[in-house]
Amino acid sequence: MTHTEMYYSEIAEAYEKIEATTKRLEMTDLLVNLLKNTPKEIIDKVVYLTQGKIYPDFVKLEIGVAERLAIKALAHASGRRESEIEEDLKKSGDIGETAQKFTAQKRQVTFFQKPLTVQKVYETFDKMAKASGAGAVDTKIMLLAGLLADATPKEAKYIMRTVTGNLRLGIADMTVLDALAIAYGGGKEARELIERAYNISSDLGRVAKVVAEKGLDGIKKFQVIVGEPIRPMLAERLSSPEEILEKLGGKCIAEYKYDGERVQAHKEGEEIKLFSRRLEDISDQYPDAVELLKRHVLAKDAILEGECVAIDPDTGEMRPFQELMHRRRKYEIEKAMEEYPISLFMFDALYVDGKDLTLKPYPVRRKALEKVVKEGDRVKIAKHIITSDVKELEKFFLEAIEDGCEGLVCKSVAADSVYQAGARGWLWIKYKRDYKSEMTDTVDLVVVGAFHGRGRRAGTYGALLLAAYNPESDTFETVTKCGTGFTDEDLAKLPKTLKPHVIPHKHPRVNSIIAADVWLEPKIVLEILGAEITLSPIHTCAMNVIRQGSGLAIRFPRFTGNYRLDKAAEDATTTNEITEMYQKQLKKIAES
Numbered sequence: 001m002t003h004t005e006m007y008y009s010e011i012a013e014a015y016e017k018i019e020a021t022t023k024r025l026e027m028t029d030l031l032v033n034l035l036k037n038t039p040k041e042i043i044d045k046v047v048y049l050t051q052g053k054i055y056p057d058f059v060k061l062e063i064g065v066a067e068r069l070a071i072k073a074l075a076h077a078s079g080r081r082e083s084e085i086e087e088d089l090k091k092s093g094d095i096g097e098t099a100q101k102f103t104a105q106k107r108q109v110t111f112f113q114k115p116l117t118v119q120k121v122y123e124t125f126d127k128m129a130k131a132s133g134a135g136a137v138d139t140k141i142m143l144l145a146g147l148l149a150d151a152t153p154k155e156a157k158y159i160m161r162t163v164t165g166n167l168r169l170g171i172a173d174m175t176v177l178d179a180l181a182i183a184y185g186g187g188k189e190a191r192e193l194i195e196r197a198y199n200i201s202s203d204l205g206r207v208a209k210v211v212a213e214k215g216l217d218g219i220k221k222f223q224v225i226v227g228e229p230i231r232p233m234l235a236e237r238l239s240s241p242e243e244i245l246e247k248l249g250g251k252c253i254a255e256y257k258y259d260g261e262r263v264q265a266h267k268e269g270e271e272i273k274l275f276s277r278r279l280e281d282i283s284d285q286y287p288d289a290v291e292l293l294k295r296h297v298l299a300k301d302a303i304l305e306g307e308c309v310a311i312d313p314d315t316g317e318m319r320p321f322q323e324l325m326h327r328r329r330k331y332e333i334e335k336a337m338e339e340y341p342i343s344l345f346m347f348d349a350l351y352v353d354g355k356d357l358t359l360k361p362y363p364v365r366r367k368a369l370e371k372v373v374k375e376g377d378r379v380k381i382a383k384h385i386i387t388s389d390v391k392e393l394e395k396f397f398l399e400a401i402e403d404g405c406e407g408l409v410c411k412s413v414a415a416d417s418v419y420q421a422g423a424r425g426w427l428w429i430k431y432k433r434d435y436k437s438e439m440t441d442t443v444d445l446v447v448v449g450a451f452h453g454r455g456r457r458a459g460t461y462g463a464l465l466l467a468a469y470n471p472e473s474d475t476f477e478t479v480t481k482c483g484t485g486f487t488d489e490d491l492a493k494l495p496k497t498l499k500p501h502v503i504p505h506k507h508p509r510v511n512s513i514i515a516a517d518v519w520l521e522p523k524i525v526l527e528i529l530g531a532e533i534t535l536s537p538i539h540t541c542a543m544n545v546i547r548q549g550s551g552l553a554i555r556f557p558r559f560t561g562n563y564r565l566d567k568a569a570e571d572a573t574t575t576n577e578i579t580e581m582y583q584k585q586l587k588k589i590a591e592s
C-alpha cells in the first residue's frame with residue numbers, strides 16, 4: 001500500500017462510530033478525524049462516499065443496485081441460497097445487516113483475502129454505475145460479488161448499504177463544510193470561504209480536494225465552471241409594498257414572479273444543460289427549452305437562470321405550475337412537449353463568455369442578460385419595472401396577478417446586490433398574493449417522526465411530527481403534530497412511504513422535546529395548512545426567540561395532499577419564516 005492509499009476498513013470504522021452518535025458536534029468531530037486521515041489525493045472520493053454517492057448530485061450517474069440484485073451478489077459471495085438471504089432480510093429489514101451476517105458465516109473461507117482499499121471499492125462502484133446495455137445486470141452482480149468476497153463483515157455491511165442507496169449516515173453538506181474548515185482551513189473562520197466555493201460549484205468533492213491540497217489560497221481562487229450548477233439564490237418574503245421598498249433602501253427592480261419550474265441553463269458552445277432548483281440535471285425533461293436556448297442565447301458560453309412556464313398551446317396564456325409535472329415522466333416526452341408546451345422567462349445572468357458575474361450587482365447582471373438573450377415568442381426576459389413608488393409597485397403586483405403570475409420578486413439594486421449563491425436573503429423579496437391572512441398561506445414542513453395509529457388507524461400512523469428548518473444551526477425544529485388531511489389511501493401508503501427513512505433514534509439534526517414512536521431521517525416535505533401560530537413549550541421551533549422557554553407551534557394543521565417532491569428537507573419553511581408569520585399575526589390581531 002502506498003501513502004496515497006487507504007483501507008476501506010478505516011472508513012467502515014468511522015461510519016460505525018458516526019452511526020452510533022446522536023450528537024451533531026460529535027458527528028462533526030468524527031468526520032474531521034476521517035478527513036484528516038484520508039490521503040489528499042482521494043479526499044473527494046471519500047467525501048462522496050460518506051454521503052452514499054460516488055459523484056456530486058448533478059452528475060446523472062448512480063450505482064443503482066436493486067435489492068434483488070444485491071441478494072444475488074450476496075448469494076454468490078457467501079455461497080448461500082438466495083432464499084436463505086431473503087428470509088433473513090425479511091427479519092432484519094436491512095440489507096447491510098444481512099450482508100454482515102452472511103459474510104461472517106461464509107462457508108468457503110478464503111485465506112488469501114486482500115484487504116480492500118478505498119480506491120478499489122470506489123473504482124468498482126464506478127464501474128457498476130457505468131455498466132450499461134445488455135449484460136449490465138450481470139456485470140453489476142459480478143462486480144459486487146467480487147467486492148463482497150474480499151470484504152470483512154463490517155465492510156460488507158456498508159458496501160451493501162451504499163450500493164442500494166441506504167447508507168443514511170445523515171451527514172449533511174453543511175456538516176462536511178464544517179469538518180473541512182476544521183481539518184484543512186485552520187478553523188471555523190475558514191468556513192465562509194469554503195462555503196462560497198461549494199455554493200458556486202455544488203461539488204463537495206472538488207471543494208474538499210482544493211482545500212486539502214491547496215489550502216485557503218486555493219479556495220480563494222475557486223472559479224465558477226460551466227457545467228457545474230451554482231446553488232440557487234432564494235428570496236425572503238414580505239407582505240406589503242411599503243415594507244419591501246423600505247427594506248430595499250427605497251428603490252428596487254420588481255419583476256413578475258412566474259409560476260413554473262426554475263431552470264439554470266449552462267451553455268458551453270453547442271451543448272446546453274438544464275439544472276433544477278435542486279440542481280438535478282433535467283435537460284431530458286425539456287428538450288424544447290434546450291432548443292430555444294440554443295437559438296436565443298447569443299453568447300458562446302453562459303450560465304443563465306429563468307423560469308420555465310407551461311403555456312396554453314392555443315392562447316399562449318400561462319398555465320399552472322402543476323402542468324409541468326407531465327415532464328417528470330421518463331417516457332412520452334415528445335407527447336408532453338406537444339400537449340404541455342413551455343415558455344422561458346429569463347431573470348439572471350451568472351456567467352457570460354469567461355466572465356463570472358456572481359459578485360456583480362443585479363443591475364449589471366440584468367444588463368448582461370438583456371445583451372445576451374435575443375427575445376422571441378417563447379423566450380423572454382422577466383417583465384420588470386424599476387421603482388421607488390409604493391403605488392406603482394402595488395399596481396405592478398396586481399398586473400402580475402392578472403397575467404397569471406404568483407406576484408412579484410423585488411430585487412435590490414444596491415452596490416452589494418450580488419448573486420447570493422445558496423442563500424435565502426433580503427436582496428430578493430417575494431410579494432405573493434396569498435399573504436393577506438398569514439395562515440391562509442401554506443408552509444412546507446419536514447417529517448421527522450411518527451406516532452402509531454389506534455382504532456381505525458391501527459397498523460398505520462396516526463400522526464406525524466413535523467419540523468421547520470433552521471439554516472443557522474442546520475437543524476430541524478419541531479413545530480406541529482399533524483394527523484388530519486390524509487385520505488384513506490394516503491394513510492394506507494404511509495408506512496411504506498416512510499419505511500426507507502426510519503432510523504433507530506432521533507436524528508442528530510432534529511431538535512425535539514417530544515418523543516416520537518418512530519424516528520425518521522429528515523427527507524420528506526409535506527405542504528401543510530394551519531389555523532394559527534401559538535407559543536408552545538413543547539415545540540422547539542424558534543425556541544426562546546419570542547419568549548424564554550417557549551417555541552412556536554402551528555395549531556390545527558392539515559395536510560393539503562401535496563407531497564413537495566420538488567423540495568429537499570433544507571428547502572422547507574424556515575424557523576425565521578414561522579417567526580415572521582407569528583409576528584404578522586400579532587400585528588393583525590392588534591389592528592382588528
Ligand code: ATP
Binds near residue numbers: 307
Ligand atoms: P416558492 O414556493 O414561493 O417559489 P421557493 O422557496 O421555491 O418558493 P423563493 O426563493 O422563495 O423560492 O422564490 C423565488 C422563486 O421564484 C425562484 O426559485 C424562482 O423559481 C421563482 N421566480 C419566478 N420568477 C422569478 C423572477 N423574476 N426572479 C427570481 N425568481 C423568480
